[in-house]
Amino acid sequence: xxxxxxxxxxxxxxxxxxxxxxxxxxxxxxxxxxxxxxxxxxxxxxxxxxxxxxxxxxxxxxxxxxxxxxxxxxxxxxxxxxxxxxxxxxxxxxxxxxxxxxxxxxxxxxxxxxxxxxxxxxxxxxxxxxxxxxxxxxxxxxxxxxxxxxxxxxxxxxxxxxxxxxxxxxxxxxxxxxxxxxxxxxxxxxxxxxxxxxxxxxxxxx
Amino acid sequence: xxxxxxxxxxxxxxxxxxxxxxxxxxxxxxxxxxxxxxxxxxxxxxxxxxxxxxxxxxxxxxxxxxxxxxxxxxxxxxxxxxxxxxxxxxxxxxxxxxxxxxxxxxxxxxxxxxxxxxxxxxxxxxxxxxxxxxxxxxxxxxxxxxxxxxxxxxxxxxxxxxxxxxxxx
Numbered sequence: 001x002x003x004x005x006x007x008x009x010x011x012x013x014x015x016x017x018x019x020x021x022x023x024x025x026x027x028x029x030x031x032x033x034x035x036x037x038x039x040x041x042x043x044x045x046x047x048x049x050x051x052x053x054x055x056x057x058x059x060x061x062x063x064x065x066x067x068x069x070x071x072x073x074x075x076x077x078x079x080x081x082x083x084x085x086x087x088x089x090x091x092x093x094x095x096x097x098x099x100x101x102x103x104x105x106x107x108x109x110x111x112x113x114x115x116x117x118x119x120x121x122x123x124x125x126x127x128x129x130x131x132x133x134x135x136x137x138x139x140x141x142x143x144x145x146x147x148x149x150x151x152x153x154x155x156x157x158x159x160x161x162x163x164x165x166x167x168x169x170x171x172x173x174x175x176x177x178x179x180x181x182x183x184x185x186x187x188x189x190x191x192x193x194x195x196x197x198x199x200x201x202x203x204x205x206x
Numbered sequence: 207x208x209x210x211x212x213x214x215x216x217x218x219x220x221x222x223x224x225x226x227x228x229x230x231x232x233x234x235x236x237x238x239x240x241x242x243x244x245x246x247x248x249x250x251x252x253x254x255x256x257x258x259x260x261x262x263x264x265x266x267x268x269x270x271x272x273x274x275x276x277x278x279x280x281x282x283x284x285x286x287x288x289x290x291x292x293x294x295x296x297x298x299x300x301x302x303x304x305x306x307x308x309x310x311x312x313x314x315x316x317x318x319x320x321x322x323x324x325x326x327x328x329x330x331x332x333x334x335x336x337x338x339x340x341x342x343x344x345x346x347x348x349x350x351x352x353x354x355x356x357x358x359x360x361x362x363x364x365x366x367x368x369x370x371x372x373x374x375x
Contacts (some may be wrong), residue, residue: 016360
């Protein structure tokens with residue numbers, strides 16, 4: 001049995017953590033500095049490294065198939081076909097396809113379906129203008145209704161403002177144009193903003 | 207740590223089956239015990255997934271694996287005496303010469319044999335670190351101990367291992 005030098009230094013178990021990149025910054029500095037000048041610790045460090053390498057070189061064993069459930073990749077096959085699985089998933093599915101006839105057949109069917117869909121000719125939409133008009137017509141009515149509501153709100157606010165001005169001190173003046181413009185501007189950029197609840201024409205929501 | 211989505215039992219078997227088997231094999235030293243352990247772990251995972259609370263799935267899984275191993279040890283109260291089975295020879299990297307194959311098998315046998323001589327607490331930490339590839343923190347979660355304990359056990363385990371490996375590496 002090899003005689004492993006027992007170091008009297010204080011970095012003992014820090015060396016394995018150093019090998020594994022598991023040291024805290026302060027500890028790292030300490031270990032690196034110490035290893036720079038201690039022959040005993042350098043020797044022990046090498047031995048630890050050899051032990052670690054020995055375990056890591058052990059062959060990775062395949063798990064016996066009988067231990068695993070019979071599974072298939074049905075739901076993931078389309079994503080696999082489109083290259084949309086994470087790398088690990090793509091590798092797993094690829095490996096599985098080498099031995100699973102069922103999944104391979106399903107993949108071929110999916111591929112055929114995808115090819116068929118992709119081979120469909122692109123069509124020009126002849127009714128594009130009509131569709132566009134139909135889609136926008138109701139919206140324009142709504143917007144007119146909203147404009148009415150905004151105008152009503154602005155007018156009401158103006159009346160209130162005039163009332164307030166009249167009842168306050170005589171020095172206070174209100175610039176009605178500025179007041180109105182500010183409200184119209186705000187109403188045009190803030191959805192639903194009105195001074196008072198507006199009542200639009202029947203059937204039209206503000 | 208952000209919660210991870212809960213995998214299905216089939217996902218666990220598919221993604222972790224090989225790692226669990228390698229962990230089990232390196233701890234027990236024989237394929238039958240390793241196979242039993244994999245089955246036991248997958249069984250516990252299947253039952254446990256119903257009540258699993260999203261969190262560190264790896265920590266949860268390896269704790270189950272480790273507990274299943276310790277339960278098996280307590281139940282059997284026996285140590286494996288056989289070294290490497292045929293499986294290990296099959297898993298060797300392809301296309302080396304016969305001499306290289308023989309040397310590799312001997313090497314694996316020696317390392318496996320040395321691993322089995324480590325106390326269980328050291329062995330499980332070394333295997334979780336160097337075979338499974340967990341971080342110290344993940345190992346701490348799996349064995350339900352502080353990271354400092356993990357650090358100490360890995361170091362002492364490797365130190366003993368190197369003493370047991372008499373040939374130059």
